[in-house]
Amino acid sequence: xxxxxxxxxxxxxxxxxxxxxxxxxxxxxxxxxxxxxxxxxxxxxxxxxxxxxxxxxxxxxxxxxxxxxxxxxxxxxxxxxxxxxxxxxxxxxxxxxxxxxxxxxxxxxxxxxxxxxxxxxxxxxxxxxxxxxxxxxxxxxxxxxxxxxxxxxxxxxxxxxxxxxxxxxxxxxxxxxxxxxxxxxxxxxxxxxxxxxxxxxxxxxxxxxxxxxxxxxxxxxxxxxxxxxxxxxxxxxxxxxxxxxxxxxxxxxxxxxxxxxxxxxxxxxxxxxxxxxxxxxxxxxxxxxxxxxxxxxxxxxxxxxxxxxxxxxxxxxxxxxx
Amino acid sequence: xxxxxxxxxxxxxxxxxxxxxxxxxxxxxxxxxxxxxxxxxxxxxxxxxxxxxxxxxxxxxxxxxxxxxxxxxxxxxxxxxxxxxxxxxxxxxxxxxxxxxxxxxxxxxxxxxxxxxxxxxxxxxxxxxxxxxxxxxxxxxxxxxxxxxxxxxxxxxxxxxxxxxxxxxxxxxxxxxxxxxxxxxxxxxxxxxxxxxxxxxxxxxxxxxxxxxxxxxxxxxxxxxxxxxxxxxxxxxxxxxxxxxxxxxxxxxxxxxxxxxxxxxxxxxxxxxxxxxxxxxxxxxxxxxxxxxxxxxxxxxxxxxxxxxxxxxxxxxxxxxx
Numbered sequence: 265x266x267x268x269x270x271x272x273x274x275x276x277x278x279x280x281x282x283x284x285x286x287x288x289x290x291x292x293x294x295x296x297x298x299x300x301x302x303x304x305x306x307x308x309x310x311x312x313x314x315x316x317x318x319x320x321x322x323x324x325x326x327x328x329x330x331x332x333x334x335x336x337x338x339x340x341x342x343x344x345x346x347x348x349x350x351x352x353x354x355x356x357x358x359x360x361x362x363x364x365x366x367x368x369x370x371x372x373x374x375x376x377x378x379x380x381x382x383x384x385x386x387x388x389x390x391x392x393x394x395x396x397x398x399x400x401x402x403x404x405x406x407x408x409x410x411x412x413x414x415x416x417x418x419x420x421x422x423x424x425x426x427x428x429x430x431x432x433x434x435x436x437x438x439x440x441x442x443x444x445x446x447x448x449x450x451x452x453x454x455x456x457x458x459x460x461x462x463x464x465x466x467x468x469x470x471x472x473x474x475x476x477x478x479x480x481x482x483x484x485x486x487x488x489x490x491x492x493x494x495x496x497x498x499x500x501x502x503x504x505x506x507x508x509x510x511x512x513x514x515x516x517x518x519x520x521x522x523x524x525x526x527x528x529x530x531x532x533x534x535x536x537x538x539x540x541x542x543x544x545x546x547x548x549x550x551x552x553x554x555x556x557x558x559x560x561x562x563x564x565x566x567x568x569x570x571x572x573x574x575x576x577x578x579x580x581x582x583x584x585x586x
Numbered sequence: 587x588x589x590x591x592x593x594x595x596x597x598x599x600x601x602x603x604x605x606x607x608x609x610x611x612x613x614x615x616x617x618x619x620x621x622x623x624x625x626x627x628x629x630x631x632x633x634x635x636x637x638x639x640x641x642x643x644x645x646x647x648x649x650x651x652x653x654x655x656x657x658x659x660x661x662x663x664x665x666x667x668x669x670x671x672x673x674x675x676x677x678x679x680x681x682x683x684x685x686x687x688x689x690x691x692x693x694x695x696x697x698x699x700x701x702x703x704x705x706x707x708x709x710x711x712x713x714x715x716x717x718x719x720x721x722x723x724x725x726x727x728x729x730x731x732x733x734x735x736x737x738x739x740x741x742x743x744x745x746x747x748x749x750x751x752x753x754x755x756x757x758x759x760x761x762x763x764x765x766x767x768x769x770x771x772x773x774x775x776x777x778x779x780x781x782x783x784x785x786x787x788x789x790x791x792x793x794x795x796x797x798x799x800x801x802x803x804x805x806x807x808x809x810x811x812x813x814x815x816x817x818x819x820x821x822x823x824x825x826x827x828x829x830x831x832x833x834x835x836x837x838x839x840x841x842x843x844x845x846x847x848x849x850x851x852x853x854x855x856x857x858x859x860x861x862x863x864x865x866x867x868x869x870x871x872x873x874x875x876x877x878x879x880x881x882x883x884x885x886x887x888x889x890x891x892x893x894x895x896x897x898x899x900x901x902x903x904x905x906x907x908x
Contacts, residue, residue, distance in 0.1 A: 267905050384804045385876065404726075405736035413873055414727035414736040416767065417758030417803055421876035436739030441771050445738065447905060448766035448898055481739055482706045551735055554707065554743035576770055580902035583589050583769060 266302075267443075267574055271398060271430040271452035275356065275377065276331055278302030279570040280453025281443065282379075282400075282432060283460040283562070285335025285358050286408060286548070287311065292323025294465040294562055299330040301566035306358055309336040311496070312345035321352040331355040333379070337409075338362030339499055343370075350374050360402070361409060361502055368394035381434065381455070383411035383501075388422045392429060399426055400455045403435025404486065407458040407550035409502045410435065416449070423450035438552035440572020447577065456569070458550035463562040469540050472547045473559045479507045481551035489515040490546040492522055493533035506546040507553075511536075588624075589765075589896055593720060593752040593774035597678065597699065598653055600624030601892040602775025603765065604701075604722075604754060605782040605884070607657025607680050608730060608870070609633065614645025616787040616884055621652040623888035628680055631658040633818070634667035643674040653677040655701070659731075660684030661821055665692075672696050682724070683731060683824055690716035703756065703777075705733035705823075710744045714751065721748055722777045725757025726808065729780040729872035731824045732757065738771070745772035760874035762894020769899065778891070780872035785884040791862050794869045795881045801829045803873035811837040812868040814844055815855035828868040829875075833858075 266272070269280045281303035283290060287310025298305030305328070307320050317334075324332050333356030334349045341359075346367050349357065357371045360381035371378050372395055380391035381400040391399050401422040403415025415435040423431045433446035434455035446454045460466060462476040486503040489512055498504075506512065511533070515522040522529060536544030588594070591602045603625035605612060609632025620627030627650070629642050639656075646654050655678030656671045663681075668689050671679065679693045682703035693700050694717055702713035703722040713721050723744035725737025737757040745753045755768035756777035768776045782788060784798040808825040811834055820826075828834065833855070837844040844851060858866030 269905060385802055386804055403736055403738060405739050412807070413803060414725055414738070414758050416725060416737040416755075416764060417727050417760070417872065417874035417876065420761065420763045421803060421874075424876070433738075436736050438739070439742065441742045442738060444770035444902075445767035448770050448902070449763045480707055481735060481743060482708055485734070550739065552739035552743075554739065554746070574906050577902040577906055580766075580770070580899040583591060584896050584899055 267447070267570065267577065269430070269447070269452035271432060274397065274430060275304060277304050279566060280447075281566055281569060282306060282453065282455040284434070284455050284457030285309065285333070286457055286461060287337065289461050289466050289468050291467045292320040292327060294460060294463060294467070295324045295332050296327030297463070297465045297562040298460065298566060299328040299332045301563040302330070303566045304331055304333060304356065306333040306335050306356070309334055309345060309349060311337060311340050312342060314344060314348055317345060317348055321349065321354070325352055333358055335360060338364055338367070341367060346370060350376065362499070363390055364394040364396065365390065368396070382422065384413050384418070385421060385425060388425050392426060396429065398430045398432060398452075400432045400434050401451070402455070404505070405436030405551040406434055407461070407505050408548035409498065409504050410486070411501050419446065419449040419451050436550055436552045438550065438555040440569045440576060442552070443569055443573035444576040447573070458548070458552060459556060459565055460562055462556050462559045463565065464559065465562050471540060471542055475507055475542065475547045476549055476553050476556055477558060479549065479553055481554045483508050484549050484551055484553070485512060485516060487512050487516045488519060489522055492519065492526060493530055495530055504546070504548060505550065507549045509546065510543040511546070589769070589892065589899070591752070591769070591774035593754060596719065596752060597626060599626050601888060602769075603888055603891060604628060604775065604777040606756065606777050606779030607631065607655070608779055608783060609659065611783050611788050611790050613789045614642040614649060616782060616785060616789070617646045617654050618649030619785070619787045619884040620782065620888060621650040621654045623885040624652070625888045626653055626655060626678065628655040628657050628678070631656055631667060631671060633662050634658060634664060636666060636670055639667060639670055643671065643676070647674055655680055657682060660686055660689070663689065668692060672698065684821070685712055686716040686718065687712065690718070704744065706735050706740070707743060707747060710747050714748060718751065720752045720754060720774070722754045722756050723773070724777070726827070727758030727873040728756055729783070729827050730870035731820065731826050732808070733823050741768065741771040741773050758872055758874045760872065760877040762891045762898060764874070765891055765895035766898040769895070780870070780874060781878060781887055782884055783870075784878050784881045785887065786881065787884050793862060793864055797829055797864065797869045798871055798875050798878055799880060801871065801875055803876045805830050806871050806873055806875070807834060807838060809834050809838045810841060811844055814841065814848060815852055817852055826868070826870060827872065829871045831868065832865040833868070
């Protein structure tokens with residue numbers, strides 16, 4: 265048994281599940297493991313380190329014969345990164361955070377399917393104008409960068425706007441309950457991030473993955489302070505959801521004070537990141553970490569999420585009583 | 587056909603839908619209309635105006651023989667308001683925003699069912715300790731006061747915590763898709779606010795209700811500036827989601843500047859509120875206003891949301907293909 269949706273049909277995959285292209289976390293090994301499990305694995309091109317991208321795309325292309333994809337941060341992207349990624353002939357290209365139109369033609373001209381992640385109705389309209397083959401309605405509950413709207417109301421509103429273009433739900437989904445809920449909202453599947461960070465295959469330190477298992481969604485916050493510390497000039501509408509730590513406890517809400525001593529704090533952050541001091545270094549995390557109980561192989565997650573969702577959908581009718 | 591859940595059974599109602607006790611909006615007429623439609627209608631006791639409460643509770647008690655309820659703002663409540671409400675023998679008492687334990691014993695001693703709205707796992711634990719008969723996992727997408735966590739990940743996490751205690755989902759739900767999604771997340775129903783504000787029976791000016799129809803979820807924001815202008819000293823963890831207007835455009839993010847000239851701005855707000863000037867006066871609104879297309883009788887909404895959800899649940903199994 266599998267769940268068939270317009271997304272699984274169009275993208276030729278078995279399960280309506282996509283792993284998010286988490287920068288620095290979703291390398292070729294994770295993407296290939298997800299794709300080999302029947303879902304769609306994405307490599308996270310992040311800020312466009314070409315050597316990193318070349319290495320990880322080489323890995324994924326060699327490790328799977330199933331559909332896979334690559335994502336970049338749209339506002340930070342450049343033609344070199346996009347062209348390098350396209351040279352690997354990815355079946356799917358994923359653009360998030362910014363106007364996709366400057367790159368859409370180039371991507372679609374190669375016959376590559378374009379998926380655009382959107383955070384509100386305004387960005388959904390841009391993505392449809394860009395000719396996206398599918399949209400991801402991305403709620404603020406998610407880990408890492410995002411905006412303010414929540415998945416529960418955003419998904420059906422984007423579905424209504426998108427017409428026949430399939431929409432995936434993202435933000436706060438980590439198990440089969442979330443996937444089944446996404447389908448009820450009208451989505452054709454779910455994009456899942458943080459749950460795939462807590463896998464064997466994800467790139468990342470054991471301490472960070474363990475934090476995803478141990479912390480609660482109550483402990484996460486959306487903040488700008490880690491981007492300031494890392495010297496990334498994200499557009500103001502995007503913040504990053506991370507597990508609250510000593511650094512964010514100290515500076516979140518005091519961004520002007522942080523700005524006033526930024527060089528010193530950037531140096532302190534860099535030093536902490538180098539030695540894996542997570543009192544200062546951030547761990548991006550979804551509110552859905554409440555639902556994460558162990559670090560495990562990505563294939564287990566794909567199989568379990570799909571099976572849980574299928575079981576829920578199959579017995580959904582039984583709550584309707586005459 | 588109706589949807590049966592542990593909540594409908596325990597509260598002896600037909601549909602797993604509850605109308606939120608919106609202060610100043612959910613009076614006796616709305617609560618009675620919702621209850622008479624087979625859902626559970628709640629009167630919003632708000633800040634505890636005893637004359638208002640006595641009038642509206644008199645209305646609801648006379649207008650329905652079905653179960654109904656009354657809610658108060660926990661941190662602002664006092665024994666006079668709680669005892670007045672209890673004197674009307676409400677089948678259900680609803681506490682939100684604050685520690686429910688000081689009032690729980692008094693309420694439950696009367697044989698009244700206690701529902702506690704929670705915004706995170708920490709407040710869910712307090713509600714369980716208070717002996718709540720049901721919890722509402724309340725996402726930040728919702729209109730009016732709320733906190734930061736999103737419904738999509740909060741609902742299943744609260745369900746896991748609550749064990750056999752039924753959990754309703756709230757925040758960003760305005761149609762049958764949202765109710766069906768809530769049930770997939772493990773909830774036993776949905777609490778719906780703003781959708782019931784845009785009804786004939788809700789208390790409120792026509793211009794405010796029209797704004798709910800015309801604005802988009804993209805236009806809403808969580809802010810503290812309207813509480814400052816109205817001189818309500820809400821605990822810092824709670825903000826109110828409203829439609830952005832000239833007042834919030836001017837002051838949101840500049841709360842210190844607003845504080846510095848608060849008496850003048852409070853007077854300006856009061857004057858604008860008196861004449862219904864919505865460039866200044868706020869309209870609380872959920873992100874789900876994208877899904878609201880007209881002001882209509884509450885009974886229509888109950889019937890439609892229930893029917894939509896039933897239809898989705900009944901065909902849910904059909905997306906599972908062998």
